[in-house]
Amino acid sequence: MSVKQNIVEQSIRLFETKGFSETSIQDVVEALGVTKGTFYYYFQSKEQLLKEIHLMYIDELLKRQEQIIRRADINNKSKLMEIVRLLVNQIRENGRSARVFFREMRNLNPESAATVKQKRRTFRLNLQAIIEAGMREGEFRQDLRADLITFAILGMCNWSYNWFNPEGPATDEQLVETYMETLLHGMERLNKLTK
Amino acid sequence: MSVKQNIVEQSIRLFETKGFSETSIQDVVEALGVTKGTFYYYFQSKEQLLKEIHLMYIDELLKRQEQIIRRADINNKSKLMEIVRLLVNQIRENGRSARVFFREMRNLNPESAATVKQKRRTFRLNLQAIIEAGMREGEFRQDLRADLITFAILGMCNWSYNWFNPEGPATDEQLVETYMETLLHGMERLNKLTK
Amino acid sequence: MSVKQNIVEQSIRLFETKGFSETSIQDVVEALGVTKGTFYYYFQSKEQLLKEIHLMYIDELLKRQEQIIRRADINNKSKLMEIVRLLVNQIRENGRSARVFFREMRNLNPESAATVKQKRRTFRLNLQAIIEAGMREGEFRQDLRADLITFAILGMCNWSYNWFNPEGPATDEQLVETYMETLLHGMERLNKLTK
Amino acid sequence: MSVKQNIVEQSIRLFETKGFSETSIQDVVEALGVTKGTFYYYFQSKEQLLKEIHLMYIDELLKRQEQIIRRADINNKSKLMEIVRLLVNQIRENGRSARVFFREMRNLNPESAATVKQKRRTFRLNLQAIIEAGMREGEFRQDLRADLITFAILGMCNWSYNWFNPEGPATDEQLVETYMETLLHGMERLNKLTK
DNA sequence: TATGAATGAGTGTTCATTCAT
DNA sequence: AATGAATGAACACTCATTCAT
Numbered sequence: 001m002s003v004k005q006n007i008v009e010q011s012i013r014l015f016e017t018k019g020f021s022e023t024s025i026q027d028v029v030e031a032l033g034v035t036k037g038t039f040y041y042y043f044q045s046k047e048q049l050l051k052e053i054h055l056m057y058i059d060e061l062l063k064r065q066e067q068i069i070r071r072a073d074i075n076n077k078s079k080l081m082e083i084v085r086l087l088v089n090q091i092r093e094n095g096r097s098a099r100v101f102f103r104e105m106r107n108l109n110p111e112s113a114a115t116v117k118q119k120r121r122t123f124r125l126n127l128q129a130i131i132e133a134g135m136r137e138g139e140f141r142q143d144l145r146a147d148l149i150t151f152a153i154l155g156m157c158n159w160s161y162n163w164f165n166p167e168g169p170a171t172d173e174q175l176v177e178t179y180m181e182t183l184l185h186g187m188e189r190l191n192k193l194t195k
Numbered sequence: 196m197s198v199k200q201n202i203v204e205q206s207i208r209l210f211e212t213k214g215f216s217e218t219s220i221q222d223v224v225e226a227l228g229v230t231k232g233t234f235y236y237y238f239q240s241k242e243q244l245l246k247e248i249h250l251m252y253i254d255e256l257l258k259r260q261e262q263i264i265r266r267a268d269i270n271n272k273s274k275l276m277e278i279v280r281l282l283v284n285q286i287r288e289n290g291r292s293a294r295v296f297f298r299e300m301r302n303l304n305p306e307s308a309a310t311v312k313q314k315r316r317t318f319r320l321n322l323q324a325i326i327e328a329g330m331r332e333g334e335f336r337q338d339l340r341a342d343l344i345t346f347a348i349l350g351m352c353n354w355s356y357n358w359f360n361p362e363g364p365a366t367d368e369q370l371v372e373t374y375m376e377t378l379l380h381g382m383e384r385l386n387k388l389t390k
Numbered sequence: 391m392s393v394k395q396n397i398v399e400q401s402i403r404l405f406e407t408k409g410f411s412e413t414s415i416q417d418v419v420e421a422l423g424v425t426k427g428t429f430y431y432y433f434q435s436k437e438q439l440l441k442e443i444h445l446m447y448i449d450e451l452l453k454r455q456e457q458i459i460r461r462a463d464i465n466n467k468s469k470l471m472e473i474v475r476l477l478v479n480q481i482r483e484n485g486r487s488a489r490v491f492f493r494e495m496r497n498l499n500p501e502s503a504a505t506v507k508q509k510r511r512t513f514r515l516n517l518q519a520i521i522e523a524g525m526r527e528g529e530f531r532q533d534l535r536a537d538l539i540t541f542a543i544l545g546m547c548n549w550s551y552n553w554f555n556p557e558g559p560a561t562d563e564q565l566v567e568t569y570m571e572t573l574l575h576g577m578e579r580l581n582k583l584t585k
Numbered sequence: 586m587s588v589k590q591n592i593v594e595q596s597i598r599l600f601e602t603k604g605f606s607e608t609s610i611q612d613v614v615e616a617l618g619v620t621k622g623t624f625y626y627y628f629q630s631k632e633q634l635l636k637e638i639h640l641m642y643i644d645e646l647l648k649r650q651e652q653i654i655r656r657a658d659i660n661n662k663s664k665l666m667e668i669v670r671l672l673v674n675q676i677r678e679n680g681r682s683a684r685v686f687f688r689e690m691r692n693l694n695p696e697s698a699a700t701v702k703q704k705r706r707t708f709r710l711n712l713q714a715i716i717e718a719g720m721r722e723g724e725f726r727q728d729l730r731a732d733l734i735t736f737a738i739l740g741m742c743n744w745s746y747n748w749f750n751p752e753g754p755a756t757d758e759q760l761v762e763t764y765m766e767t768l769l770h771g772m773e774r775l776n777k778l779t780k
Numbered sequence: 781t782a783t784g785a786a787t788g789a790g791t792g793t794t795c796a797t798t799c800a801t
Numbered sequence: 802a803a804t805g806a807a808t809g810a811a812c813a814c815t816c817a818t819t820c821a822t
Contacts, residue, residue: 415793
């Protein structure tokens, strides 16, 4: 693996454990056995490193979301499920990066933050578009605001980075199923109605 | 208002805007027109101030949750709604504190963090207990894991601090209604079933 | 002497010897037996220290020049001599500051440099005004450009900071006399003309 | 133009604009589109580059001064004028080099500085010798100290690098004339005497 | 000839904290 | 109850220089 990739890897590990502000460049280079000069040979600043980590994460998400959106063989409900799965999987597989991504955005400088925010906004609006399409096409109820539902889904999924442990008592697939079942049919007992 | 209260107030404002690590004691005392010595007369350390902010927030939440739990006049579904309302209201009314609470926990020292985490855990388990009671008493479906549902609800509500703007296009009551409607009945179109 | 004054004094000594860029804050505080924190308690930056040194120097010059200009008991020729004397004396008495002043202006930030340049310009134009008055009032030749003569006088005097040593073979009063004699009557032998 | 010459040219430009200490080797090589290794192939150190710039400048001055001194067809007064013209022209034509020469000598290492100082001293003593010859041969007054006069002339001319702008309101020839007229005949109005 | 990677010592600056008054 | 002076350890970052290729 290249020196630059090594720096990224180690710094994600340290940023996740100690936090971005609390991790010094010294910490990063010591973990790699190189010197500060080496770090600054590959990165212009500490902030630029954080920016690269953010872009790697959000660009991957957007790429995969795009693939889901383009699929013609599945309906909007399935697309929604795929996106929920995407978000949860990403947290399971790249938990460290996910936690850095969600926690450390405030440490980007204004320009980087604007770029990242724009991409996150795109991801959100793509999801909202699926829900709106599902409403138009009769898959989803039309009496709920699509924008608020979108935030609800994102909150539900993204919050997982705070607690979800792939080695814990629930698998990520169970998580996806529970989330989808709740989102689609709700938690209220229905036989009350059918009785 | 006492000097100490003033310090807390100003520091919440600054911690929310700039972040805890990025706010210096100097920033805090300058905003108040006093000197650093004054700060250290009232607080042993910067971390202790953060701890107090956290405890104020979580203790208030726990107190109100306790009041909801104790009510004998409403069923579990209504208690769930009251807790969703509590979480959303708290973000609307004490947005600054909420954001500091959710973002800056990593800056507590291990002991403070343990205390706060225990209280957050209590809040979560209290919510989970309501859901489990609702399941037992026939209000909620029994085929969903209560623990995962609890995380889903908390994620949905707490995530709001990331985007919810009380002056924006949605009121907090609309938010509560959309969240509850989704949680209880789901977003799938039901007339398919009834046909 | 106050700590701040001490810092100024020591740093003038070091800036003169080693140069501003080549003198570190560490050098300054070590020479005083204090720590870097102390330096930054009194100064916002290294540049601000340099700015204060510059302003002290030029403000003193301007103040004394003003006193000369206001005198009603002497003519323009005498005022010119007093200003030459002022410049040479200042170099003799505050040689270190003079050298820092003339050499290190490029290290001021743009705003500070603008302030200092404006004051130097004022000093120069004050001198030029005396020469122009002397021309109008018949003391000086009118066939020489006052602006160029002013630069010539300033160059002659200010250059002394490069070589003049008060302990050397010429006193500052001899310097003033030679400069004035040359400026007023020139170095060409006159008896050629009168013969 | 050779790579080495290019480096010299660009670095004079940068040293003049930003200062020697404030210009990094990186700045120099970036301006040329080469890498640091290239620089160190042609120069042993940053200081050696500065030394070469200094030597080029002073050697050129000394060479031209030598030519003036050797002329048998003109008297000392004319030789003085030629030297004044040489100094002013040099500033007009090689302003950048001139400014680097006058400002950055302190950044030479002791040996280089000694070499350059010796050459500057030679230039000054050569000028002083002309003045002393002029005194002996009846061209100049004998009641002024030749050493101090020499410093006065050098100051007058060299100071020009601080302000003289060839595109400004005065030409270099005007400057030479004004300086020579002042130096030879002084600025005092003579008709007082002749009346 | 020229490069690219790496070093190591240094820079200006920040800041939580202490403490005599 | 509050101040002002001082500390010391840390921080992000720079840069002249080296050297294998």
